[in-house]
Amino acid sequence: MAGRQLANKWLKTEALLSNGEVATHIPQTRLYGAEALKRMLHQFGMVVIKPLCGGGGYGVIKVTYSGGVYAFTYASRRYCFSSFNAMFRALNRAKVKRKYMIQQGIHLARIYGRPIDYRVKVVKENGAWGYRSMVGRLARPGLFVTNLCKGGSMLSAREGLSRSLGRKVSVRKRREMRTLTNTCITILESRFPGVGELGFDYGVDRSGKIWIFEVNTRPQ
Known part of the structure; x- marks a missing residue:
């Protein structure tokens, strides 16, 4: 199930930049x-x-x-x-x-002054990609990194988006994140045949724009 693994962030970023639509969501x-x-x-x-x-x-x-x-x-x-x-x-x-x-650097939307980002995990099983999780990661007070291993808190993407941007925006942003994820899966699978598991790290800035920070082939 794990499939091919790619550690180098630069190679994955280059692949995604090859698509004009996706490139607008990648920080310089x-x-x-x-x-x-x-x-x-x-x-x-x-x-x-x-x-x-x-x-x-x-x-x-x-x-x-x-x-x-x-x-x-x-x-x-x-x-x-x-x-x-x-x-x-x-x-x-x-x-x-x-x-x-x-x-x-992206000025992320926040909850009580703490930045939040999102991890979307997808897995390929029996020839089809399926969503495993869409979660928000809220930074520990005083830190800018949101990683759970650094003390970040996990909440659902729905709750994170609702609390940081408002309930109406939340539904639209979750849909947008899924569309973007599906496009990226197609790009990465064609460039790196054999990938079977992907974890997308997304940020949403204060204006509601979605940014792709990185893609992991060994998502935790």
Whole structure:
């Protein structure tokens, strides 16, 4: 049932970017490097850097630039710097020793000030894909990562969307998430034959737009 596994986030992101409709739901993504990081920080004000391989929120760091101050948040600690170079040196010491990617930061809809995102899990059995779960993951107070292993709380997608965006929006967003998931399944299965299990990590921003953060072939 598990099927083919693909650890590299960059390869899966590239595959999804090949579809114009899906690409509009993917935050701008670059391979990690000083120039790319500085450019994206000045463009978006906030980015997230994450290891190309790995899950559970491991090694994920939020980096910001505002009012001339560069900063990064790792776990619940925030570090501030007056120059990009000083921040970049400290960031390289703090991050885990793996290859990284940079992703445009998304200001997620929140519940009581805590960001929430969503995991949609699908499995292929007897030649057909079926939905196993659609759940919301609410970050632990003080953290920006929502992973359950980092203290996040699980609730149904219906409840998460209703509480963060309102009940009327909730129904529409769940339907939209399913449509997007079905399109992505087709893309990934054609690009990587043999996948049999997929976990989609979605974010919904404050305006209600759905973003695809990553796709896992070994969803927990």
